[in-house]
Amino acid sequence: MTTDLRVLDPSDWDRWFGTLRNAFGGALGSSAEEREAWRSVTESERCIGAWDGDECVGTAGAFTFGLTVPGGAVVSAAGVTMVSVAATHRRRGILTSMMRRQLDDVRSWGQPVALLTASEPEIYGRFGYGVGTRQLSAEIDTSRVSVTVPADDGDHEEIRLRFVALDDARETIESVYARLVPGRPGMLERRPNWDRKVLIDPPEDREGASALSCVLARRGEGDDAEVVGYALYRIKPTWDAAGPSGTVVVDQVAGLDPVTYATLWRFLGEIDLTSSVSVSNLPVDDAFQFLVSDVRRSNIRLRDSLHVRLVEVGAALAARTYQAPVNVVLEVEDAFCPWNEGRWRLTGDEKGASCERTADAADLSLSVRELATMYLGDTSPAALARAGLVRELRPGALTEASVAFASPVAPWLPHGF
Incomplete structure (x- = not known):
């Protein structure tokens, strides 16, 4: 039976997402919280499914983003996502037909650029996608590496760090993030509900680490204090014969000025009962690598990140x-x-x-x-x-x-x- 491509009806979302989950080995949407977060950001009118009779055998979607480009302008972009083909229907041209339909749709929506992150990078080159950004990861031995905070210019209030409950910090985090978007190509303007989607923290995905902690950096006192940065991280506790040797697993670090950013990194590197900091996604020119006392013991690696397609x-x-x-x-x-x-x-x-x-x-x-x-x-x-x-x-x-x-x-x- 030939497959039929059609726009996703919201009533079919559970079956459609189930096909996607199966294709990714059940690792996606493993908790009810994560599943609802995916549902909340799904734009059904921009998603397609491949159907073999009543069975969904392929999925592809697109989010609406604004992409910062060199010069600071924001370009409307389609964030290609949730692409899968059922293992029973591989090598029948389903992926190619979905990519064909999707790029035609993106063009009709007036979006000159499509974006994706690739689970397998070799797949998308034949559809015209190229690696547009890379990301830096690091494993920092904080028992031997320190962070230097640059001198302030003297006109700023002292930076104060405070723990804040994640739910109470969402709007503040999103506000700081939005201020940073125009300053770096590749960053995304986000639609509603993404503030929750990017902070999802299901226990089954923590791999032995703690729940997500949030620290806000403020300048000033009382009602006049301004939030100028934040850090989101987990602690993965370990002990050996010599004592505690836990890892600080960094999720996000953001600062609106160099002193704030360095202060947050110094804080992360000095948390009690830990001897390392692990971070998986930073810009390749990130300031931390110029602030550490020993970059070699920071074990820096690079990999591909955002794949870009010029539609127009x-x-x-x-x-x-x-x-x-x-x-x-x-x-x-x-x-x-x-x-x-x-x-x-x-x-x-x-x-x-x-x-x-x-x-x-x-x-x-x-x-x-x-x-x-x-x-x-x-x-x-x-x-x-x-x-x-x-x-x-x-x-x-x-x-x-x-x-x-x-x-x-x-x-x-x-x-x-």
């Missing part, structure tokens, strides 16, 4: 700014979204940009996947050219584009979706 090449490239003046013709290959194929003239600088169709000779030749990899400034065209993925057709065009596409702040996805 012209609109996407015109939405960001460029660090230096650029005027290049890009010859773009895009077999999956053929409306993007052909030559585009990109002109722009730090004030704005345009990207229009042209018949002029090409300066650079590349696929839409490489263009997506360059888009947020994480990877330069020159780096991709050294891998043979970008071809320079006009001498000097590669350097011009590489300088222009760079971002002074590394792009970063703060959380999955």
